[in-house]
Amino acid sequence: MAKQNTVFKDAYNRCLKLLADTSSLPSEPELGQVLGVSRTTVRAILSRFEELQLIAWDKRKKNVLRQPRPDDYFPTEETDSLAEIIERSFMRRILAGGAEPGMQINELELAREIGTGTTSVREFLIRFSRFGLIEKRPNSHWILKGFTREFALELTEVREMFELRSAARFVALPDDHPAWAELTQIEALHRGILADIDNRYREFSELDEKFHLLVHKASSNRFIVDFYDVIAIVFHYHYQWNKTNARERNARALEEHLAYIEALRSHDPARAEQACRRHLQSARETLLQSIP
Numbered sequence: 129m130a131k132q133n134t135v136f137k138d139a140y141n142r143c144l145k146l147l148a149d150t151s152s153l154p155s156e157p158e159l160g161q162v163l164g165v166s167r168t169t170v171r172a173i174l175s176r177f178e179e180l181q182l183i184a185w186d187k188r189k190k191n192v193l194r195q196p197r198p199d200d201y202f203p204t205e206e207t208d209s210l211a212e213i214i215e216r217s218f219m220r221r222i223l224a225g226g227a228e229p230g231m232q233i234n235e236l237e238l239a240r241e242i243g244t245g246t247t248s249v250r251e252f253l254i255r256f257s258r259f260g261l262i263e264k265r266p267n268s269h270w271i272l273k274g275f276t277r278e279f280a281l282e283l284t285e286v287r288e289m290f291e292l293r294s295a296a297r298f299v300a301l302p303d304d305h306p307a308w309a310e311l312t313q314i315e316a317l318h319r320g321i322l323a324d325i326d327n328r329y330r331e332f333s334e335l336d337e338k339f340h341l342l343v344h345k346a347s348s349n350r351f352i353v354d355f356y357d358v359i360a361i362v363f364h365y366h367y368q369w370n371k372t373n374a375r376e377r378n379a380r381a382l383e384e385h386l387a388y389i390e391a392l393r394s395h396d397p398a399r400a401e402q403a404c405r406r407h408l409q410s411a412r413e414t415l416l417q418s419i420p
């Protein structure tokens with residue numbers, strides 16, 4: 129239920145914002161379309177609104193009784209964006225299927241599993257298909273095309289250009305920038321996993337994604353941040369397809385990350401570049417080893 133719960137909380141918060149601008153809410157199908165969620169989720173939101181006496185709900189009439197207050201919202205840390213939820217579910221599904229070329233992905237099944245509308249899932253898949261990794265087939269079906277060595281090499285080349293640029297920007301961030309606080313939290317998570325590596329090495333993939341995304345965001349370049357989606361999918365989930373020596377490999381990557389974090393903190397561009405290049409070189413080797 130956790131995934132549905134996150135979808136619910138995210139849609140609920142967005143629906144609260146709609147409430148603030150209107151005296152009555154639209155029909156359930158319209159709300160579902162606006163929020164990108166299923167009818168069931170819409171009804172759950174309306175029921176909660178009624179409990180909190182935000183609306184008077186009588187069949188089709190949904191009149192607003194009061195303006196939302198800050199404490200009506202779920203905390204942001206509990207509400208991953210819908211795009212993040214879809215991406216994670218898409219990954220899990222691909223991994224569960226062994227990520228074999230020719231594997232089928234069904235929009236309806238994916239939407240049902242997440243508890244969201246098919247439109248949101250389709251938008252994600254269309255956006256993702258531009259990299260040539262999945263291809264649309266008739267009847268809401270998609271086919272995974274698989275990863276070739278050429279694809280991996282092209283991807284690593286672009287990743288390295290983008291990340292080196294982003295790391296240079298990170299080093300120059302002012303001391304009061306929120307990215308530094310986030311970096312401290314990420315560093316603590318790295319140390320936590322390393323301290324119990326035998327039991328926790330599988331947690332590396334999600335942490336890896338979190339860390340590199342933070343670095344990429346420092347670029348303040350929408351194209352770099354947008355491109356990160358495909359980088360995350362290929363690199364971080366590839367770690368999970370190739371299970372050989374996963375513990376040792378993840379332990380080494382965690383150590384490299386800590387050296388990279390220290391280099392970013394030094395505010396020294398040359399040191400940050402060196403740590404970044406060292407880590408990206410290992411990531412490239414790992415990726416190439418994992419391609420059959």
